[in-house]
Amino acid sequence: MKLFVIGATGRTGQEIVEQALPRGHEVTAFVRSPEKITSRNERLTVLKGDTMDENQLFEAIQNHDAVFSTLGPREVFKPSSLLHDSALATTRAMKHSGVKRLLVLSAAAHFPGIPNRIVSFILRNHMRDSLRMEDVVKGSGLDWTIARPPRLTQGNYTTYRSREGAAPKMGFSLARKAVAAFMLDAIEQKKHFQKIVGIAK
């Protein structure tokens, strides 16, 4: 498949790129800092662009089979509208160009429960933006999947548990490699259409 990755220079985005290529996919990495991508592969295209610019996204996204977004603010405590604004531009560009499949990275802190409420309070600026992003995605009419992992780690494994509409029981962390594997599996296996999916170790 031809995959479009927003946030490809981030820790999860890099994992998507690294795992997608050996799975045989073509990948377009849409990034603000192309120099950060050091991998070279004939099936990898790196495009410099603004993830909040609907017109740039429209030009770049055409003819792809699916779009991934693994954006995250570099400063999580500051007010930001990065996720919301990018989701709006991305979903509009996708509708305009006829690309329907969208996978986005969100957070398990949006599920109910006291620990999640504490995390949501501490990271309230980021979580507010993340929820607004989810609302845009859910209202887009696209074939979206929202992945909600708990604390992300640099663990070296790709296995995960997943559950539609809720967090897997007693799942407190997940490796970014496993998040990437889940997102790629969802695309390849045509699963979790218009679902919020809790994922964990």
Ligand SMILES: NC(=O)c1ccc[n+]([C@@H]2O[C@H](COP(=O)([O-])OP(=O)(O)OC[C@H]3O[C@@H](n4cnc5c(N)ncnc54)[C@H](OP(=O)(O)O)[C@@H]3O)[C@@H](O)[C@H]2O)c1
């Ligand atoms: N950390 C956790 O424990 C945790 C837990 C659950 C969910 N999450 C979610 O996971 C996401 C972060 O994942 P991660 O750790 O893989 O991210 P990350 O390594 O921090 O990477 C963030 C990505 O977003 C890009 N980015 C940031 N600001 C941008 C801007 N203004 N314009 C364009 N691109 C921008 C970065 O590009 P540059 O490289 O150019 O800066 C980078 O590609 C967050 O949305 C968060 O809610 C995190």
